[in-house]
Amino acid sequence: MTVTESRTSTLTPTREITVAVAREKEAPFTIEQARIRPPQADEVLVKVVATGLCHTDLIVRDQFYPVPLPAVLGHEGAGIVEQVGSDVTALAPGDPVVLSYGYCGHCAQCTSGMPGYCDQFFGLNFGGSDTEGNSALADAEGEVLHDHFFAQSSFATYALVKQANAVKVSADAPLELLGPLGCGIQTGAGAVINTLRVRPGSSFLALGAGAVGLSAVMAARVAGATTIIAVDVVASRLALAMELGATHTINTLETDLVEGVREITGAGTQFALESTGRPEVLAQAIEALGPLGQIGVVGAPKLGTTSEFDVNNLLLGGRTIRGIVEGDSVPGVFIPHLVELHRQGRFPFDKLVRFYDLDQINEAAQDSLEGRTLKAILRMPH
Structure with a gap:
């Protein structure tokens, strides 16, 4: 059995979603329909409200880093918890969350409060699959889409994440604005x-x-x-x-x-x-x-x-x-701190932002590369 066949056979995608896919090096993103499986164990399914477009998304699309394609990128997501796995204790459906990077939680760096230097950081964030080599996404033809990008792949209407990298924020926080706190802003x-x-x-x-x-x-x-x-x-x-x-x-x-x-x-x-x-x-x-x-x-x-x-x-x-890496931040601690600074008017990162719809992702990418937009945020269709 080939690697692709093995990975495809482990998928149980059930929910239809819309995604932006990077299919080829330096090629435009394509908007497609896909399917995502339900959350398992300590995973959380998040209905994405909006996702920041980061420089790292673009250099991975262009293969500066060897993330396997086709892939669903996106790593500055924010949204609402839709469904939780059986081992999730810290989050519940309806919780507003900001998504950040993945880390193992048990290596020397993670346990000393420096998860950005996790022993498994590159694999968890750039590997294109989970730790067992499986993807949670399949395209309209049932073919694997590489995912788990920064443990979220949030260029999508729904994202599957670990509860550890979904940071709960207050219900009155401006959720549509907050995704970039998960990477670029906190960096x-x-x-x-x-x-x-x-x-x-x-x-x-x-x-x-x-x-x-x-x-x-x-x-x-x-x-x-x-x-x-x-x-x-x-x-x-x-x-x-x-x-x-x-x-x-x-x-x-x-x-x-x-x-x-x-x-x-x-x-x-x-x-x-x-x-x-x-x-x-x-x-x-x-x-x-x-x-x-x-x-x-x-x-x-x-x-x-x-x-x-x-x-x-x-x-x-x-x-x-x-x-x-990632501003030496522990996301669960630092992201709420930045949200509060913004609420106080002391950290007005909203002045950096321009919003686009998901189907405008290529326009947002070009505007970002040419300096017309500082921080693009993609609104998800629902």
Whole structure:
């Protein structure tokens, strides 16, 4: 029996759903009808209200990461619990939830409060199936659709997730808006608050003023940084950065990054976050750090991408580079924290958002790639 036959034979899909499918490398998404099986054990079936479109969805569609195709992507979902498996105790039908990434829950990293570095992270989030190699989705012809993307595959009207990565939020929270908190927004904000631990009165540099970088700007303001520099090449993004808390901006089409940062800060910035995924930007940012400066890296280029920099820029200044996954966030703790900050008006990430219908996913993707949209959110048809 072939692998595909084995995986198909384990499917018991019963509910008809609508999905956006990535069928081929660099090809447009296709809107299709599919079927999804019921939840089992600790799984939850969620009726998706809306899902954020993240840069990671697009680089996986384009096969920067080797997720098997055809696949249903989407990993910033929010919706209502429809049905629960027999072992679910923390959620019930009707609960509003934000979906986040998958983790095993029992390795050394998970049990120490760092689930973003789970021993099984890549397989659980990029493997294209569950841990036994099975998919919960079949297309209209009964063929397997790879799923479990970030343990949710929420470019769909329904998503099957573990109760561990479905975070309950208050009934009055703006659910349609909240999906991006599960990945992009928590990555930027968490990098500032959880990882770098930006201090009151400090200086912070956001390299890239997209959704992740601007989330970092807002978080730096919450953290009390008094010099907050946003860097980009798009004037409108830099203007929005000022509205959201930046004290200075640098357009690198007009100003050298290192010179600009040193003119503003003197010795260089204390904290920085690289979200562009461009190795040359990382090299410049290291040079823009002050003594004992720290830079977090969240921008994801193709696997195998390298960056060159003068090692002495690290050694002599005691500088630090740190890779960061999902903002070092424990979603069940950090997402409600961000929801509350938004409710208080201190974290207005709604200013980053533009809504699209699911069947406009290719328009949303193009607008995102060309910089017309910072954070696209896809509304689901029901």
